[in-house]
Amino acid sequence: MAWFMLGLLVDVQLPGGESVADLFSATKALLDFVYMAQYSVHSGATLVALERSLSEFHAKKDVFIRLGIRDNFLLPKLHMMTHYVRAIKLYGTTDNYNTESTERLHIDFAKEAYRATNHKDEFPQMTQWLERRKKMLQHANYVEWRLLRVQREQRDLIAARQEIHWRPPDMACPLHHLMTKHPSRKAVPVAELVSSQGYGATFFRAALARFVVEFDNPALARNDVEAQALQVRFPFATLPVFHKIKFRNVKYHDKETLDSIHARPRQIGQNDEVLIPARFDTALVRVRQSENLEARNGLAGKIPFNSVSNNTHM
Template sequence: MAKILLGCLVGCLPCAGITAIRSLLDFIYIAQYTSHTTETLRYLQDALDEFQENKQFFIDTGLWQHLNIPKFHSLLHYIHSIKLFGTTDNYNTEMFERLHIDFAKHGWHASNKRDEFPQMIRWLSRQEKISQLATYISAHFSVPHPTPSPPSSPGANSDDLHEVESTITIAKEPNFKNRALSQIEVVHNAPNFSYHLKQYLGGLLVANSSAPRMSAARTAQFSLPFTKVSTYNMFRFQPKGIQDDEEEHDIIWAIPQSKGYPHGRYDTAVVLVNDEAQSTGLAGMTV
């Protein structure tokens, strides 16, 4: 919720305040990674340095007399602690609270309250065996079954043949069939739709050939072999997490103006455009 509310503060706070809050949120989210590399620790240090440079804003505006707060001071030791002890999920206080519930309370309730310690130990041992069996079964059934590979053409390299599983799902039937490109630019509030469609298709042609990338002038003169396309109001996709999270599914809506949506509904999406994209920042991406 904090990262959503931060966007609401744009224009209401000076840049120093927005930067301090954003860098602190970046530090919090990066510090929660379940695995770290030298690069992610550098991101963590950059976020901390940016917060230190802009935290004076809270004192200058009179929001607080000082920032000599133990939790703010502890931020200075995160990187060193991660290098020594591993990621933060290995030693935060919540872990021990959870272990107290699992190892003590649940084991106590499972006993008959008489000579409880041997019963609690036996109960924990059984829980561990059940967990190991569940992990084994899950790993066994999650292994994909081998499928026969398609016949390769003469001279084809086996390294070039790989299966790509799409994570995007759309409806079987479009919401609007054979809608003119000029109509899409008006109804869908996409004035440059035809140009960007030409640019996208031209990029596919360049990617499949040795031809140079088309310039803006050449893209504008590029003639499409069609004048109508079908449009969809939404599609589902499964984002690839940067951590070992559970599978998530999301929906992108693009609903044109209608009686129920007088201004339409157009969700914002960050799309990868080249291999330079990273897990932080917008380099190599487009909005």
């Protein structure tokens, strides 16, 4: 329609001897505004031209009243044109805007609702029909969501049964132990360490005494170590304790924890309920000695402190 409109108005004969110039100018100004508003790129000059064309239309629009086409110009779309320049400056160009969404909603909310009435006092009927339709759609969406959720839970359960939750890491590479900077408990009484209700390291005192003797006198025979260990006295009553040792290989596995050893007693609440159960992992520890020490002892592969093998979790 916009393509042919000006061509039809060029030589149209208006009643009452009215000049076609004002009608032509008003129509041209409105068409200019419509086309310039669709630009995909705007500048200061195009926005000024957009405002100028709208001002020209308002200056010439009285011709439609004189011709009896309209009594007033109280039109929402005509009022919206006054906000176009400001909206373009704030939100960008209008090349992606159209009225298809509102036209489609008019079909759903007006035409179909009207067809569902008896065409008498239709407004309350349309409102009630739309409300019931909305509730039905919401219920249908809820039922579909529940069915999909049940199916997803069943698939997850089957996958969980088939999935291997944990695989042992590749232990072919050497492991390096890593411990926290500060102990888990700073001062644990030795009595708690050796108690069966605590850490359960029953032979801790004897094993530590033998280790001290062998460390100070690596050339002593086994019987001499046992004899001197009985004379060792410790000048402390508490010791710091670490509850976890981690093993890593940064070269091949970065900061991934490949293995770990836990050693912690159970924690009891106020009502004698077990808050955290005890955990003492079994570990096989190999202590390598220097070649000179092994030569002096004459025992290749001798492992000091081996009497603590029954309490490896400490």
